[in-house]
Amino acid sequence: xEDLSLHVLDIAENSVRAGAKNISILVVENVGExxxxxxxRDDGKxxxxxxxxxxxxxxxxxxxxxxxxxxxxxxxxxxxxxxxxLELHSVPNSGTTVRAxxxxxxxxxxxxxxxxxxxxxxxxxxxxxxxxxxxxxGGKSITFDSQHAENQLGDILLGSIEALSLVxxxxxxxxxxxxx
Amino acid sequence: MGKMNIEDLEKIREQGRxxxxxxxxxxxxxxxxxxxxxxxxxxxxxxxxxxxxEIELRGLHDVIVTxxxxxxxxxxxxxxxxxxxxxxxxxxxxxxxxxxxxxxxDSHVLKGQVTKEFALEVVSEKTHS
Numbered sequence: 001x002e003d004l005s006l007h008v009l010d011i012a013e014n015s016v017r018a019g020a021k022n023i024s025i026l027v028v029e030n031v032g033e034x035x036x037x038x039x040x041r042d043d044g045k046x047x048x049x050x051x052x053x054x055x056x057x058x059x060x061x062x063x064x065x066x067x068x069x070x071x072x073x074x075x076x077x078x079x080x081x082x083x084x085x086l087e088l089h090s091v092p093n094s095g096t097t098v099r100a101x102x103x104x105x106x107x108x109x110x111x112x113x114x115x116x117x118x119x120x121x122x123x124x125x126x127x128x129x130x131x132x133x134x135x136x137x138g139g140k141s142i143t144f145d146s147q148h149a150e151n152q153l154g155d156i157l158l159g160s161i162e163a164l165s166l167v168x169x170x171x172x173x174x175x176x177x178x179x180x
Numbered sequence: 181m182g183k184m185n186i187e188d189l190e191k192i193r194e195q196g197r198x199x200x201x202x203x204x205x206x207x208x209x210x211x212x213x214x215x216x217x218x219x220x221x222x223x224x225x226x227x228x229x230x231x232x233x234e235i236e237l238r239g240l241h242d243v244i245v246t247x248x249x250x251x252x253x254x255x256x257x258x259x260x261x262x263x264x265x266x267x268x269x270x271x272x273x274x275x276x277x278x279x280x281x282x283x284x285x286d287s288h289v290l291k292g293q294v295t296k297e298f299a300l301e302v303v304s305e306k307t308h309s
């Protein structure tokens with residue numbers, strides 16, 4: 001994966017396939033502590049303790065006949081390369097939380113990438129999901145709540161191309177306001 | 181969320197364009213971008229965005245695009261599947277780029293002509309006799 005936003009999309013796609021209805025994505029850039037934290041939390045079917053142990057092992061996947069399923073292992077590798085770590089918490093029938101930390105200033109840390117495209121891509125999934133997203137950097141933060149947006153949109157379905165394009169444009173503007 | 185472009189949303193609502201929804205599955209053309217780990221690593225997100233931009237630019241209201249899991253052909257990613265209502269079989273396009281997506285829209289999505297050079301393989305109906 002080229003950047004961290006692609007890892008986030010990959011983990012969120014796992015959530016979708018685990019039957020999640022709600023996905024919360026938090027990105028916190030803490031300059032003082034030189035730490036970047038990315039957390040993806042879902043209310044999908046979760047994993048047993050045994051599977052949590054194995055989930056970030058690159059030789060393991062829950063999917064039969066698939067070469068895919070390596071997403072957690074790849075994120076773990078990306079975190080550890082940047083002096084961080086991967087934490088995985090899961091409760092069967094309740095949900096999974098994936099938290100990756102990175103040393104913000106590490107030269108091995110991948111760039112965050114385009115979170116606007118990632119959030120839009122998650123919303124374009126066939127199984128309808130609610131996405132809550134917050135990105136904090138320094139003293140500023142931006143928030144997007146797809147349920148809130150859906151309420152504002154009224155009878156416009158958030159799944160329409162037009163609505164998704166607006167969400168993408170909105171998030172791109174918001175993201176750039178964080179770096180100013 | 182205060183800045184969510186309410187005016188733009190209102191505009192769309194007035195035009196009634198919102199009726200074409202992704203998830204309703206009612207479009208003339210259905211495009212599925214495969215977003216397994218393999219697809220995402222190979223650039224599937226950019227393909228999804230490119231397809232959405234083509235739909236938007238061309239003002240197509242009968243084309244839906246959505247994402248789905250790995251298609252089991254990881255080495256051919258990024259891929260998308262195009263299903264046209266009334267056509268016999270969906271077509272899988274492989275090794276995609278934004279430029280190829282544009283050409284698939286020109287030909288397959290708009291004119292119903294399969295863009296064979298990017299298609300996985302158009303399986304012949306003939307069997308060995």
